[in-house]
Amino acid sequence: xxxxxxxDDAIVRVSNLTCAxxxxxxxxxxxxxxxxxxIFVILGxxxxxxxxxxxxxxxxxxxxxxxxxxxGQDIGRxxxxxxxxxxxxxxxxxxMGALFGSMSLIENVRLPLQEHTQLPPxxxxxxxxxxxxxxxxxxxxxxxxxxxxxxxxxxxxxARAMALDPGILFLDEPSAGLDPITSAGVDALIKQLSESLGxxxxxxxxxxxxxxxxxxxxxxxxxxxxxxxAQGNPHDLRNDSTHPVVSAFFNRRAD
Amino acid sequence: MAMTxxxxxxxxxxxxxxxxxxxxxxxxHLDGRLDVRTTAQVWQPSxxxxxxxxxxxxxxxxxxxxxVDQCGIGFFLQLRLLQRRRQADFQIDGLKPRFLxxxxxxxxTDLFVGADATGPQLSLxxxxxxxxxxxxxxxxxxxxxxxxxxxxxxxxxxxPRHIRWSDVAIIARKAGVEALxxxxxxxxxxxxxxxxxxxxxxxxxxxxxxxxxLLGLTMVRELGPLMAAILxxxxxxxxFAAEIGTMKVNEEIDALITMGLRPVRFLALPxxxxxVALMPFIVIxxxxxxxxxxxxxxxxxGFPLAVFTERxxxxxHLSDFLGGMFKALVFSLLVAGIACQRGQATGSGAxxxxxxxxxxxxxxxxxxxxxxxxxxxxxxxxxI
Numbered sequence: 001x002x003x004x005x006x007x008d009d010a011i012v013r014v015s016n017l018t019c020a021x022x023x024x025x026x027x028x029x030x031x032x033x034x035x036x037x038x039i040f041v042i043l044g045x046x047x048x049x050x051x052x053x054x055x056x057x058x059x060x061x062x063x064x065x066x067x068x069x070x071x072g073q074d075i076g077r078x079x080x081x082x083x084x085x086x087x088x089x090x091x092x093x094x095x096m097g098a099l100f101g102s103m104s105l106i107e108n109v110r111l112p113l114q115e116h117t118q119l120p121p122x123x124x125x126x127x128x129x130x131x132x133x134x135x136x137x138x139x140x141x142x143x144x145x146x147x148x149x150x151x152x153x154x155x156x157x158x159a160r161a162m163a164l165d166p167g168i169l170f171l172d173e174p175s176a177g178l179d180p181i182t183s184a185g186v187d188a189l190i191k192q193l194s195e196s197l198g199x200x201x202x203x204x205x206x207x208x209x210x211x212x213x214x215x216x217x218x219x220x221x222x223x224x225x226x227x228x229x230a231q232g233n234p235h236d237l238r239n240d241s242t243h244p245v246v247s248a249f250f251n252r253r254a255d
Numbered sequence: 256m257a258m259t260x261x262x263x264x265x266x267x268x269x270x271x272x273x274x275x276x277x278x279x280x281x282x283x284h285l286d287g288r289l290d291v292r293t294t295a296q297v298w299q300p301s302x303x304x305x306x307x308x309x310x311x312x313x314x315x316x317x318x319x320x321x322x323v324d325q326c327g328i329g330f331f332l333q334l335r336l337l338q339r340r341r342q343a344d345f346q347i348d349g350l351k352p353r354f355l356x357x358x359x360x361x362x363x364t365d366l367f368v369g370a371d372a373t374g375p376q377l378s379l380x381x382x383x384x385x386x387x388x389x390x391x392x393x394x395x396x397x398x399x400x401x402x403x404x405x406x407x408x409x410x411x412x413x414x415p416r417h418i419r420w421s422d423v424a425i426i427a428r429k430a431g432v433e434a435l436x437x438x439x440x441x442x443x444x445x446x447x448x449x450x451x452x453x454x455x456x457x458x459x460x461x462x463x464x465x466x467x468x469l470l471g472l473t474m475v476r477e478l479g480p481l482m483a484a485i486l487x488x489x490x491x492x493x494x495f496a497a498e499i500g501t502m503k504v505n506e507e508i509d510a511l512i513t514m515g516l517r518p519v520r521f522l523a524l525p526x527x528x529x530x531v532a533l534m535p536f537i538v539i540x541x542x543x544x545x546x547x548x549x550x551x552x553x554x555x556x557g558f559p560l561a562v563f564t565e566r567x568x569x570x571x572h573l574s575d576f577l578g579g580m581f582k583a584l585v586f587s588l589l590v591a592g593i594a595c596q597r598g599q600a601t602g603s604g605a606x607x608x609x610x611x612x613x614x615x616x617x618x619x620x621x622x623x624x625x626x627x628x629x630x631x632x633x634x635x636x637x638x639i
Binding site: 146165 | 290291292325329361364365602603604605
């Protein structure tokens, strides 16, 4: 089944994307759009290729086939300075945080500001502290990543992804492994950024509570068919979808 | 509003007008977009003005701003902080409600909580004490590791099936067979350089024919084992420490312990056995290639190859060879042991793995030097 949902003001436009490692196809011929300011979730079971799609969207891998437009520019075919220019427009939070272990949290958040802006040091310091405060880590500004918990590392990684106030944030499993209170805090942060600054979120997750709390629209990938098997509002999909994979996922039913 | 001393900044995306008003008030008027790029353009002039005098009030007209991101909010916060420290007023007018909410959020928080949380400042005596405590803890950990490894090695002699021989073979291939090209290259160059440098000096005395004797004795007794052990520390010891250190960071060592497996038996022993077992072959291989280098120099100086082969072992006795081999075995045991111990003592994070690797190489080379000195004295008294 080929599902396509077009939006007029798409900030991310994926057309006929096929992702593969060598000749091993992970997702096959998928298309979707993400509207400006939308909270968009890519979901699916383990191993269905969610993170692979995300890595293609952020330009780490080139598409095997198809096209990815970020704000109208083809990231899949961009290279060198062009690729860097596109990548500056978005922030990425990786699944394991990917904080630099030799730097304190505030140094991690300050790094993109140092490299990509002309702000004076006092401004960078203040802005980095604001980002850390937003994720509840202002008191840990001078701690090394190894001195804080995994959940805190994820929150610090979100703060780093937000450092340049990008228009798009790609988050890979932002609430996986977090306690319910922290997870709800991350969800609230996402909604706040979306509402106050109009940030677009593309989130990979399979945390149902988060999906229902924040997602405006989702696509669901299927490991067997390697296609998008459903797309729409998560509440509607849970209540109305007759697709066995979708129904099993939303109702937490084993195959 | 009458303003004196004004300054304006006009860019395609942002316009700023600064001026001093009556009642010691600083006025800022902003138009356009205040985002991460434009904030950088208005920050320094604004802060320069804000710090120029003790303003009773800073008043910002933000009605012309279409968009303000968090960097822009940071700009307002900095002005607010400045005034708060002076116990003076700050007022912002015309900021759109959604940006005002964001500003209000940060105004309620103490951004500088924990700002100095870098730990207490220690005095020199406390630092020395801390260093001593770390040194004692490290030494204790090394002694415990050495004791455990010795006990396990003894147990392995009694019951060899407890050793993971498949791991020993894999490690021996990686640390030995795959190291042969670098051993050959360094050995060849050492032999070549030593012979050439000796030739320059000995030529003055007509003693060039003694170059093979010099090379043979030096390489077999001292330089062969020493250089091979340093290469082992640099190439394989670092790899042992990095591998075990990464396992520690990934909690694989914790998993071993909870499965009832001893990390020393499972991880360290195969590496130590492999290093000791292959060391004699590494040394012989290294010495052989140093002789190739030496032979090349001799031939290039016009001596027949037979002169070299005849003389190179002329002064080398079996005791020299066995003494050199014993040294090599001691060195390899120390290098592999300290590398595994440093790996197991790794802290957390990627940088800790780097630290453990560096420490393993440094400690390995220091141990080689110390052991070499001790053995030199011992051999002297034993007449070897």
